[in-house]
Amino acid sequence: MSLKHGLLGLLNYGDMTGYELDKAFNASLGFFWQGKMSQIYRELGVMERHGWLTSERVIQDDKPNKKIYHITDSGKDELQNWLAAPESDISDAMRIKSAFLMRVFFAGETSTEQAVKMLTEFRDECIEALEGLETTSGSIAEYGARITGEERIIYWQIASSFGESYYRAMIDWTEKAIAVLEGRA
């Protein structure tokens, strides 16, 4: 249900079109939730049918026509309920789901070299991702400047600092694993 709630949260900051929502979503929430445009358009339709949103069609002649979405009181209620929901999403957040780890699990069926290669690639990607985070925190600051409210920025920073902790832990883990495999060889 979280794509819907992410969209609600963004529309709570102000009216937007589906196209703008897609960009705002990727620029802010995109770090910990991904949604394709086609899915966003579909979900907006569902949400409108739920009565969480209303839409208004705007005719343009220099650019394609657009449809501006507006959050309703019912939508704001839904957002608040979700935010206040005791324990919701936590058990979900605890669960690790990783096809990569599954490959590690079965790596005994291949050679040690292949396993080391796989882990090395992973570590390199983690390092890159960690470096990329500086860009992300930059875009958060930018966003924060535009949309008011210092209280909000604190939470954005907390959420984005998750990435740092996460990638650092991954790099650590991978390097230990590589050391174990190379020590054994």
Add this chain to the structure above:
Amino acid sequence: MSLKHGLLGLLNYGDMTGYELDKAFNASLGFFWQGKMSQIYRELGVMERHGWLTSERVIQDDKPNKKIYHITDSGKDELQNWLAAPESDISDAMRIKSAFLMRVFFAGETSTEQAVKMLTEFRDECIEALEGLETTSGSIAEYGARITGEERIIYWQIASSFGESYYRAMIDWTEKAIAVLEGRA
């Protein structure tokens, strides 16, 4: 595609029924990939149609009849290809997807107390999960004793040590976040 590959990997250790696969899956891979029984049965059907498996029906009169699955050469090929696939699943493993983080992101719409409560609950769950991991490594040892191959056990331990790194990082992050919020209040 990873549920399929997990099942292939397990069937590569030996023939099993859908019911046994469900239990083996949850006892070993369940830590980083979850699959419901109904989904497992469906996927087994698909895999058999792909020619990755064959099945044999066994009539029992004290217990319900069962169907034993056996991996084919084509299935073994598929498993090897997946294991050798350069870079597959890595970009997937990098992506963070967390509805919980989305709630943190929007926590500015509620009170600081509520945000602290949410984070505290999360930290507590992480601590519990970390403690629960000792049980997991126990069950890995048990599994390792039954299914031969010391090379395999190493990878199982590497995969399961991921959890430790992960939960420790989460606990750290949460505690820093709580400190920031409480310092501000």
Add this chain to the structure above:
DNA sequence: TTAATCATGTAACACGTTACATGATTGC
């Protein structure tokens, strides 16, 4: 007597991905 274990599945729905379709304007 009640719950758990054994054992199989179907049906419907929810969510995510990929491919396709359309078409003007603007900057390199």
Add this chain to the structure above:
DNA sequence: GCAATCATGTAACGTGTTACATGATTAA
């Protein structure tokens, strides 16, 4: 001339979840 931006969607498929159906045996 070519790619990007603006702007909306549909269709089909893949994967994950929930609910339902059946029914014997065994241990607390």
